[in-house]
Amino acid sequence: MRLVECVPNFSEGRDPEKIRAITDAIQSVKGLSLLDVDPGYDTNRTVVTFVGTPEAVLEGAFQGIRKASELLDMREHQGAHARMGATDVCPFIPVSGVSESECIEMAEALGARVASELGIPVYLYEKAARSEARRNLALIRKGEYEGLAEKLKDSDWAPDFGEAVFNPRSGATVIGVREFLIAYNVNLNTKNKKIASDIALSIRQQGRLKRDSEGRPVLDAEGNKERVPGRLQHCKAVGWTIEEYHCAQVSINLTDYHVTGLHQAFDTVAEEAALRGVRVTGSELVGLLPKQALLDAADHYLRKQGRSPGQPEKERIRIAVQSLGLSELAPFDPAEKIIDLRVETATDRLAKMSLAAFADELSVDSPAPGGGSVSAYAGALSAALASMVAQLSHEKNADPEALGELFELPVRAQRLKDALLKAVDEDTEAFNNMMNAGRLPKKTESEKAVREAAVLSAAKQGVSVPMKVMELSREAMELCVFTADRGSRSSLSDSGVGILQAEAALKGAAMNVLINLQSISDREYRAEMIKKTDQLLSEAEDISSEGLKEIFSRLRTE
Secondary structure (H helix, E strand, O other), rough: OOEEEOOOOOOOOOOOHHHHHHHHHHOOOOOOEEEEEEEEEOOOEEEEEEOOHOOOOOOHHHHHHHHHHHHHHHOOOOOOOOOOOOOOEEEEEEEEEEHHHHHHHHHHHHHHHHHHOOOOEEEEEOOOOOHHHHHOHHHHHOOOOOHHHHHHHOHHHOOOOOOOOOOOOOOOOOEEEOOOOOOEEEEEEOHHHHHHHHHHEEEEEEOOEEEEEOOOOOOOOOOOEEOOOOOOOEEEEEEEEEEOOEEEEEEEEEEOOOOOOOHHHHHHHHHHHHOOOOOOOEEEEEEEEEEHHHHHHHHHHHHHOOOOOOOOOOHHHHHHHHHOOOHHHHHHHHHEHHHHOOOOOOOOOOOOHHHHHHHHHOOOOOOOOHHHHHHHHHHHHHHHHHHHHHHHHHHHHOOHHHHHHHHHHHHHHHHHHHHHHHHHHHHHHHHHHHHHHOOOOOOOHHHHHHHHHHHHHHHHHHHHHHHHHHHHHHHHHHHHHHHHHOOOHHHHHHHHHOOOOHHHHHHHHHHHHHHHHHOOOOOHHHHHHHHHHHHHHHHHHHHEEEEEEHHHHHHHHO
């Protein structure tokens, strides 16, 4: 899924009605989920967290900022936290399927809209900053709201969007892009805070002060205190004792889990703990995290065990949770802790059904799901069989020369399987869109034009989904041919069944491409799609025929 998180901070933490009105405005946008609302009375500030598609999150952020500009008056605001506007800061964080550059585009689009429609000066910060001087939020916020009028008179602090005119009611807003911050605690089998703090100094990027033999800080030639850097990049850490848990913890903030992941932090703390005569007993996640962070940890530990990381996603999550000891202090519920799983979606309704439920759904007098969804599912079964045979063959050392390829093949097979399972629902969705487009009104010329465009768009979607199934199924077929050739003989029939499933998937999807092309009048497009379909059918026929002939021959003679 394409997911972006947004964490706006609003300068109101005491009036629940105003806070609710702001979050209601955010939630009015379809396609996003409100994850958390955290008001602080002393800070007089509320941190709101929501996630969704880029389009929905962008709109939700604007609606929240607009509502805040209507309800909050900075001339009356007092609080312990630094701030410079009604919406003080609004960062976008890529979660999955969305690049950093796309989030920067979102920040710029939001900044332009806030400035033009609401008259609020906007500064860009962190990864969206247009200059190094504006990357640091604290520098932008220096002087806070009370110093903003004078700051705007300085040409060096002209806003990135909007005029350099003081807005006394709303102040200014800082919009940007940052990496996802994972708050993560590693548990020790001691209550000694000093040990935990010493480990924290050794692992955090900032490290510790360099000291001489008498314990005094070492100064460089310019008189600055020298530091011994820590072991982990993008890592902040402190040590503390939690009496409730009867243990000390190394409390960690990972500011870029792509560089330093959970598994690296956990293993490094374990190494440092062993040097001090203590051991790690487990860990604790504070708040939420992206699914990919756990999948990265799972792949790390699977490889250490000599197992292929080509496992189903659910199993990889279980392995990560177990390996990191995330359930030591409290049960770890992936559905609650993983952002991707918190976002409700109806797009995978069929793929999540039981086999019996899917067969029942297929058997009733409704045209969808139909042959297209069945073709996609057949392709998923083919990829699953390829993954299974490769893993079994690797464990049995079936072909020493192919061990490396057999080890990595399941990773590719799992990706194909997941994509084809997704296509089970995408095919039904495409069919429903075609039906809905055909029902649009066509009384006036403008209605006819809208309907014609919608019908064409839906028809092309109805072609593109089965075309993708054909391409993915061809890949799955090739994987099954490889496992038949280089895998374990005892699994030869499984590879053969995988080839048959892929062939059925590809040919079934081809039928769906051709039947949906009949509603498209664009001759050039139709010719291109037919040519592509015929080529895939021909290639599949050759691969399947040769592969199955070899399998049946070996089954009769070996």
